[in-house]
Amino acid sequence: MTAVLEVRDLVKHYPGVKAVDGISFSISQGICFGLIGPNGAGKTTTIEIIEDIIPHYSGEILYKGSPKTSSFKEEVGIQFQATSLFSFLTVLESLKTFYNLYRAPMPLEKVIRLCRLEDILSRRNDKLSGGQKQRLMLAIALVNDPDLLFLDEPTTGLDPQARRHLWEIVETIKAQGKTVVLTTHYMEEAQILCEEIAIIDQGRIIAQGSPDDLVRKHCFGVTLSFPKHDSAINHLLFSEKIRLICPDIEIIDTSNRYEILVTDVNLCLGALLEKGIDLSLITVRPQTLEDLFLKLTGRQLRQ
Amino acid sequence: MNTILKRFYSIFIARNKEYFRDRAAFGWNFLFPFLIILGFTVIFQNRGQSEYKIGIIPPKVSATQVDSLPVEFGQLKLIRRVEFNDRKTGFDKLKYHKIDLLVEKGSQPLHYWLNQSSPKGNIAESLLLRALYSPADHPGLAVKSFVNGPRIHYINWLFPGIIAMSMMFSALYGVGYTIVRYRKNGVLKRLQATPLTAFEYLAAQVVSRLFLILVNNFILYAGCSFIFKFKCAGSYLDLIFIFALGSICIISMSLLVAAKVSSEELANGILNLISWPMMFLSEVWFSLEGSGYWVKLISQFFPLKHITEAMRLIINEGVGLYDLRYHITVLTGMSIVFMVIGSLSFKWTET
DSSP states (O other): OOOSEEEEEEEEEETTEEEEEEEEEEEOTTOEEEEEOOTTSSHHHHHHHHTTSSOOOEEEEEETTEEOOTTHHHHEEEEOSSOOOOTTOBHHHHHHHHHTTSSSOOOHHHHHHHTTOGGGTTSBGGGOOHHHHHHHHHHHHHTTOOSEEEEESTTTTOOHHHHHHHHHHHHHHHHTTOEEEEEESOHHHHHHHOSEEEEEETTEEEEEEOHHHHHHHHOOSEEEEEETTOHHHHHHHTSHHHHHHSTTOEEEEOSSEEEEEESOHHHHHHHHHHTTOOGGGOEEEEOOHHHHHHHHHSSOTTO | OOHHHHHHHHHHHHHHHHHHHOHHHHHHHHHHHHHHHHHHHHHHHHOOOSOEEEEEEOOSSGGGOOOOOOGGGGGOTTEEEEEOSSHHHHHHHHHTTSSSEEEETTOSSEEEEEOTTOTTHHHHHHHHHHHHSOGGGHHHHEEEEEOOSSOOOHHHHHHHHHHHHHHHHHHIIIIIIHHHHHHHHTHHHHHHTSSOOHHHHHHHHHHHHHHHHHHHHHHHHHHHHHHHOOOOSSOHHHHHHHHHHHHHHHHHHHHHHHTTOOOHHHHHHHHHHHHHHHHHTTTSSSOOTTOOHHHHHHHTTOHHHHHHHHHHHHHHHOOOTGGGHHHHHHHHHHHHHHHHHHHHTOOSSOO
């Protein structure tokens, strides 16, 4: 099947910085593709080059198998990380303004329903909450009924409830067969929404595949998390005894907790219980993309 | 509707709504020029300025010409002398408030003319007579006349300048500054992601601002005309044409300024740098009659000078468009140059 979008060896230089350093990927129809990485990794630069916002780059971009034409902007929807709208206009007026910029837009009622804007149609743009504004921006990105939708960190700064609302909308969009390109530095978001991800660091893709496959391939076992203030746990963690029981243990020192990676969680927990450690203070979680990024780069995503 | 027209209309309407709903700016756009006109009318009815212009014309009959004026004339303080080679020019300048008083060279007794509606004429007369003669001598040594023809009120001279100046600020800041702000806060980036072209966007900006300026100034003109009882001697259609052409020219100039700039502070500085000299060298407030060659030459490069002059000629002298062809050509040429360069160098985003 022909990829909806194919990027080959994309390079973008700024004075003194190589923002994008030979990025290549291909996105199949109907999936959500995530570009994941810390701030400044090159995610936004990459998608803004694809969107024709950033000029002067090298590399090749193919849309539906061919170089982009003037119809590209008619067929893609874009939600930027941070943009404003015309002042003094209501939500409905803003939607209508953008609706009229396209040849074959989606019926407004459908966009309004999809993005749950019914209750705020007469509210002015500048009176919207963060979540409402992001839903409006998403509606504007969808107003032309795009085949390919770019979402650049759509949930940054939103509270958990607003974030979940937006995820539900994105799931609905995906269910309509549209292709989504999502950038985020929230691993949970990528894990929930994306079928495929590319992890970007310092302008390069360092890993690519489905979230589960990548985690399975690079990370083993589970993570046990301990509070630092428990001296019994601390003493045990740094003693040789624990290493005799769990020889592959890896200890990560975070600000207020120790996290240990173990392959045989049952063996390790049994040993801790035997030593009289209160397990109610311990949390056990599977390996995530966050752990994957840490493993691949040696840095936390939000550093 | 054609797709291009639909896109153009969409931005046009959005921009108009923004303008009319920004009540503070909207109100101020009406109030500012009106208050200036009102203020200056009141001020000049009672007080003069620090410098007065006295025109010198040759005698009516050249055979009797005497190339001298009283010695004291050259020592007059607060007076600038402006010599004219022919009498008609001198009378026209007095009639249209370019000078405050007119004196006939070599006349015995000294013959001078006043424009009855000139707010500064009486002061110039008083300065002249006090310097040349003792109060008792006035009746015998000086003859006063008034300019013939229709009486041109000072407000008629001032009004075209004020209305053109108000338009200039509205066009420069309303378009230029807004575009820079939109570039800075990402509105332009959002529009760039749509099929809207730079030309369509800029055309919508120009037409929207032109429409708003015309509506604003139509109301302002009607209001001032009603309050100050002045009339337009020429055709209203000609007046609208010149005003619209001038507006397009200055809007295009602001597009040129805003084509690449991303900093609101820089845009403000550039717009100030353009608007203030243009205001002072375009005869909005005072005539450049008697100013140096360079000042007059520089003023020719300012569109506001051509707009003000052409509007005054239509309102006060009833001149038609054919006689204004020089101003029309200059304004059209400037508009095309500004628009083309502005469109070609336009950037949607900061990068």
